[in-house]
Amino acid sequence: MSDLAALDAYGTVIEPATLKIQRLLPGPIERVWDYLTRTELRRRWLASGEMPAQPGGSFELVWRNDELTDPPGPRPEGFSEEHRMLSQVVAIEPPRRLVITWGVQSEVEFGLEIQGADVLLTVIHRRVPDRDVLLNVSAGWHAHIDVLAAQLSGQTPKPHWDNWVRLRSEYEARLPA
Numbered sequence: 001m002s003d004l005a006a007l008d009a010y011g012t013v014i015e016p017a018t019l020k021i022q023r024l025l026p027g028p029i030e031r032v033w034d035y036l037t038r039t040e041l042r043r044r045w046l047a048s049g050e051m052p053a054q055p056g057g058s059f060e061l062v063w064r065n066d067e068l069t070d071p072p073g074p075r076p077e078g079f080s081e082e083h084r085m086l087s088q089v090v091a092i093e094p095p096r097r098l099v100i101t102w103g104v105q106s107e108v109e110f111g112l113e114i115q116g117a118d119v120l121l122t123v124i125h126r127r128v129p130d131r132d133v134l135l136n137v138s139a140g141w142h143a144h145i146d147v148l149a150a151q152l153s154g155q156t157p158k159p160h161w162d163n164w165v166r167l168r169s170e171y172e173a174r175l176p177a
Helices: 029-037 131-153 159-176
Strands: 012-015 018-026 058-063 081-092 099-100 106-116 117-125
Touching: 012 058, 018 131, 029 106, 029 117, 029 131, 131 159
Parallel strands: none
Antiparallel strands: 012 018, 018 117, 058 081, 081 099, 099 106, 106 117
16 A cells, blocks of 8 residues: 555644645546536535636536435535635646646645555645634545545445544644644
């Protein structure tokens, strides 16, 4: 088993207000890229939204987390059935790198690297405004990537909200205050 297969699935704070999470996924790289960029595939693990294929293009991400897994688990208090966020493509280098704005303050970079038959996904979420948001996005990225990994592997993902609630608690203990 390679060192990459043993990657810690948990995200880490790599500098103030920046989360990094990595996961080894089944390839090929073009397939994983499609799950990042094509709305009909991205909505199955994260959020829908027609993403432009050039920098500067704006788009809206639409989350419907209750639809990601069957069953989804009970939705935590304070979360709505649907969430929308305006984003913009900052950089796009198919099939290896995608950078988007995350609302008005943050930025998310997706990197893909071939590792034999697998693909190393690296997500870097920059400019997270505070600890509460950091805990939410850490659990969120982790839970969403769990769904992506299960789908790419042909497995049934765990109930999304149950997983998110568990992970939120674990990140609270793992990440520095």
